[in-house]
Amino acid sequence: MVFAGKRPNNLGISNGKLASCPNSPNCVSSHSPDASHQIAPLTFTSTPEEAITNLKQIIESLPRTKIITESKDYLYAEFKSALLGFVDDVEFYLDRSANVIHVRSASRLGQSDLGVNRKRIETIRANFK
Structure with a gap:
């Protein structure tokens, strides 16, 4: 598809963190230090294995x-x-020591995502137990 773009090469865990968000507003991350990209990680009280399966x-x-x-x-x-x-x-990164799952959601192309990435993570959070 013409709008799919190329898979980024900076994904994954580096020094215990997910990749930083670009300057564009179409990314959210629980590791981001700035308010415009910041989103809370998912929290869980189950075992880490149950959390990742869920x-x-x-x-x-x-x-x-x-x-x-x-x-x-x-x-x-x-x-x-x-x-x-x-x-x-x-991306989702399970931090066993903190009982959280860090999240990063970013558009490959374009500037604005009209809040889609943040909304997606909040939809997942609402269904996550």
């Missing part, structure tokens, strides 16, 4: 979603928009 089930239940990379503490999924097939890269 998260995976939620992701797989969402439309136009494909899990690309999965390990015991990390999930990376691509979300496609319905209309033009724009792709957002969404």
Whole structure:
């Protein structure tokens, strides 16, 4: 698809953190120090294994979603928009010591995402138990 763009090469965990957001407003991250990109991580009271399994089930239940990379503490999924097939890269990093799952959701192309990335994480949070 013409609007899919190329998969970024800066994804994954580096020094215990997800990649920084670019300056554009189409990204949110629980590791971001600035308010415009900042979003709270997901919190859990279950075991880390149950938390990541629950998260995976939620992701797989969402439309136009494909899990690309999965390990015991990390999930990376691509979300496609319905209309033009724009792709957002969404990452989840399980921090066992803090009982949180850090999140990063970023559009591959364009400037504004009209709040789609933040809304997606909040939808996942609402379904996450």
